[in-house]
Amino acid sequence: MAEKKIRIMVAKPGLDGHDRGARILARCFRDAGFEVIYTGCHQTPEQIAAAAIQEDVDIVGLSCLSGAHRYLFPRVVEILKEKGAADITVIGGGIIPDQDFPSLYDAGIKAIFTPGAPLDTIVQWVRTNVQPRNE
Amino acid sequence: MTEEFEGMEQLRKIRAGDVRTASRLIRNLEDELPEAKSAIRRIFPHTGRAHVVGITGSPGAGKSTLVDALIASFRKREKTVGVLAVDPTSPFTGGAILGDRIRMQRHAEDPGVFVRSLATRGALGGLSKAVGDAVHVMDVMGKDLILVETVGTGQQEVEIINHSHTVIVVLVPGMGDEIQAIKAGIMEIADIFVINKADRDGSHQLESELMSMLNMVPEFQGGWRPPIVRIGNCFEPGPFGESLEELAAVIGDHYRRLVETDLLGDRMRRKTMVEIHEALRDAILAPILKEMTESGEMEEIAGRLLRKETDPYTIAAEVARRRLK
Numbered sequence: 001m002a003e004k005k006i007r008i009m010v011a012k013p014g015l016d017g018h019d020r021g022a023r024i025l026a027r028c029f030r031d032a033g034f035e036v037i038y039t040g041c042h043q044t045p046e047q048i049a050a051a052a053i054q055e056d057v058d059i060v061g062l063s064c065l066s067g068a069h070r071y072l073f074p075r076v077v078e079i080l081k082e083k084g085a086a087d088i089t090v091i092g093g094g095i096i097p098d099q100d101f102p103s104l105y106d107a108g109i110k111a112i113f114t115p116g117a118p119l120d121t122i123v124q125w126v127r128t129n130v131q132p133r134n135e
Numbered sequence: 136m137t138e139e140f141e142g143m144e145q146l147r148k149i150r151a152g153d154v155r156t157a158s159r160l161i162r163n164l165e166d167e168l169p170e171a172k173s174a175i176r177r178i179f180p181h182t183g184r185a186h187v188v189g190i191t192g193s194p195g196a197g198k199s200t201l202v203d204a205l206i207a208s209f210r211k212r213e214k215t216v217g218v219l220a221v222d223p224t225s226p227f228t229g230g231a232i233l234g235d236r237i238r239m240q241r242h243a244e245d246p247g248v249f250v251r252s253l254a255t256r257g258a259l260g261g262l263s264k265a266v267g268d269a270v271h272v273m274d275v276m277g278k279d280l281i282l283v284e285t286v287g288t289g290q291q292e293v294e295i296i297n298h299s300h301t302v303i304v305v306l307v308p309g310m311g312d313e314i315q316a317i318k319a320g321i322m323e324i325a326d327i328f329v330i331n332k333a334d335r336d337g338s339h340q341l342e343s344e345l346m347s348m349l350n351m352v353p354e355f356q357g358g359w360r361p362p363i364v365r366i367g368n369c370f371e372p373g374p375f376g377e378s379l380e381e382l383a384a385v386i387g388d389h390y391r392r393l394v395e396t397d398l399l400g401d402r403m404r405r406k407t408m409v410e411i412h413e414a415l416r417d418a419i420l421a422p423i424l425k426e427m428t429e430s431g432e433m434e435e436i437a438g439r440l441l442r443k444e445t446d447p448y449t450i451a452a453e454v455a456r457r458r459l460k
């Protein structure tokens with residue numbers, strides 16, 4: 001039997017062109033042995049959720065540096081739930097003020113990482129909290 | 136719930152086009168779970184409807200951009216489309232960045248389009264081992280057209296021929312010795328040549344070199360001489376769209392020719408042969424290798440080989456005598 005791998009999607013919702021962090025993360029997840037689907041910038045929450053389902057990912061990582069995370073992140077969780085894919089973990093990162101954390105957690109975002117978060121901490125979080133097929 | 140019932144339920148959902156069930160089955164195939172094999176047993180009788188088009192060419196030739204545009208033109212013709220996009224697995228980490236999808240994201244919400252990325256996971260032919268069965272899954276979902284994008288290829292990655300009815304080879308001008316590369320392998324598998332980024336210098340030279348090469352072929356199977364389609368700059372929507380329409384039409388022509396000349400049967404038989412080989416290898420060879428590895432026999436044989444006490448052929452004959460009575 002071949003090895004089961006974590007499939008992760010890295011996506012940038014909204015009109016935010018800061019893709020440096022997302023690209024770095026995509027590479028770092030690959031180096032951790034994950035299969036990474038990178039969908040690029042300017043994605044609507046609907047596109048992100050649809051792609052996550054088509055790709056059968058275990059986890060979606062949203063990156064937002066524009067300030068629109070308060071609407072965009074919860075919306076992705078909501079659509080996944082509507083489509084019967086609530087088992088897909090959603091995490092986020094970027095420029096996110098501390099005071100927004102509680103409401104994002106309430107909305108179902110499982111973890112948030114801000115500038116300076118060490119890459120191995122992020123990878124370790126995924127390894128600890130996500131199993132392939134969330135079994 | 137019994138396994139049988141779950142299996143029938145899975146088949147029903149896939150036939151109804153359920154994306155989650157289909158994508159999960161493809162994942163089970165990638166991971167080579169035992170239950171994936173039973174699933175393929177169940178869906179196999181329902182396969183054989185879709186037109187499978189392979190798209191291959193060197194890295195960065197514009198394959199994904201072309202697939203994206205083809206999706207749009209087949210959707211205009213009211214065809215449903217499945218895409219299997221393969222990108223390489225890193226041999227060092229086992230991870231992969233599957234980036235083909237970026238170019239196709241505008242179709243993400245279209246229920247008539249299903250894009251699934253696959254990593255090669257060590258397969259050498261430019262595809263993933265699961266791709267043949269993944270094509271079956273999309274076929275049973277009812278996709279009219281299945282586009283399979285290979286990894287960026289060199290000269291040897293011609294596995295795509297075993298899985299498609301129509302093979303498109305994408306070439307770009309100004310990459311140096313293009314024709315050199317095509318001569319060795321890729322040339323023989325093309326049903327359609329695309330000269331991509333034809334706005335660039337050298338596209339006419341590439342075209343005439345291709346022509347003179349085709350002129351040297353004494354006879355074409357089914358009388359189909361691979362047409363050469365020039366595709367303009369994708370950033371100029373007008374001319375790009377026009378050349379895309381031409382390509383979509385040529386793809387349809389090729390399929391009709393396959394049907395008329397019964398070459399379609401040939402192509403399907405070719406895939407079947409590969410599937411039998413793979414299945415036999417899994418059923419016969421894999422268990423033997425597994426047992427020999429686990430029992431330590433493999434290590435022991437390696438030692439004997441290194442000490443030159445025997446040779447691989449003698450070993451193979453011995454193992455065959457013992458195991459395949």
Ligand code: B12
Nearest residue numbers: 017018019020021061062063065066067093094114115117
């Ligand atoms: C580089 C940069 C740019 C570059 C972007 C280049 C590129 N292609 O990425 C350029 C010059 C183009 C740019 C433009 C703009 N920028 Co700018 N930019 C920055 C800057 C200096 C650094 C961002 C960066 O690349 N960091 C490096 C990466 C590796 O870090 P990161 O993305 O934060 O990611 C880390 C974590 O946040 C986390 N993470 C991030 N995403 C995710 C996702 C997941 C799933 C996980 C697990 C973790 C995670 O992990 C990473 C590793 O630690 C920041 C300031 C800052 N210090 O952050 C401003 C900043 C983001 N920019 C800002 C602004 C305002 C703009 C502009 C609007 C400026 C303007 N008026 O034109 C434009 C908008 C561009 C656009 N189209 O969106 C503001 C945003 C303000 C806000 N949100 O309230 C910032 C914060 C500067 C500031 N202090 O005002 N910018």
Ligand SMILES: Nc1nc2c(ncn2[C@@H]2O[C@H](COP(=O)(O)OP(=O)(O)OP(=O)(O)O)[C@@H](O)[C@H]2O)c(=O)[nH]1
Nearest residue numbers: 193194195196197198199200286287332367368369
């Ligand atoms: N000038 C020009 N650039 C193009 C054209 N088509 C694609 N490109 C660019 O070529 C680059 C690669 O395009 P892709 O479609 O990703 O190529 P690919 O063959 O799928 O690449 P791999 O899957 O990585 O092998 C991108 O930057 C495209 O924007 C074209 O017609 N003209």
Ligand SMILES: [Mg+2]
Nearest residue numbers: 198199234235
């Ligand atoms: Mg590609």
